[in-house]
Amino acid sequence: xxxxTQTLTDQLLDLIISKxxxxxxxxxxxxxxxxxFDSLVLVEVAVALSGRYAITVTDEELHEAxxxxxxxxxxxxxxxxx
Numbered sequence: 001x002x003x004x005t006q007t008l009t010d011q012l013l014d015l016i017i018s019k020x021x022x023x024x025x026x027x028x029x030x031x032x033x034x035x036x037f038d039s040l041v042l043v044e045v046a047v048a049l050s051g052r053y054a055i056t057v058t059d060e061e062l063h064e065a066x067x068x069x070x071x072x073x074x075x076x077x078x079x080x081x082x
Contacts, residue, residue, distance in 0.1 A: 007082035008072045015048065016068065028069040032062065039063075053080045 009028045016022045022035050032042065042059040049057045049071075055078045065071045 005072055005076065005082075008075060008080065009068060011082060012068045012071055015052075016045070019048070020045065026068075028072070029067055031067050033066070049075070053078075055080060 013026065013028065016035075017024065017026055020035075020037070020041060022030070026035065037045070039059060042062045046057045046059045046062055049055075049062075053075060055075070057074070057078075061074055062071060065074045
């Protein structure tokens, strides 16, 4: 994992744990489904990411990404750099 990927992963884990109350043991591989993130939470996360990184992220994309690791790959594919 590159330093950039690790930094993005850490940023997203911090967001998910602090703002969306994911348990402390949450990892990049923990699925959004396992966290009980419903479509409303994914919409909120999409809006937060869109604002934070100045790109468009949809809840559908997050659903397909399925986890923090998948979301990091999505953000990197959209040109986000940590």
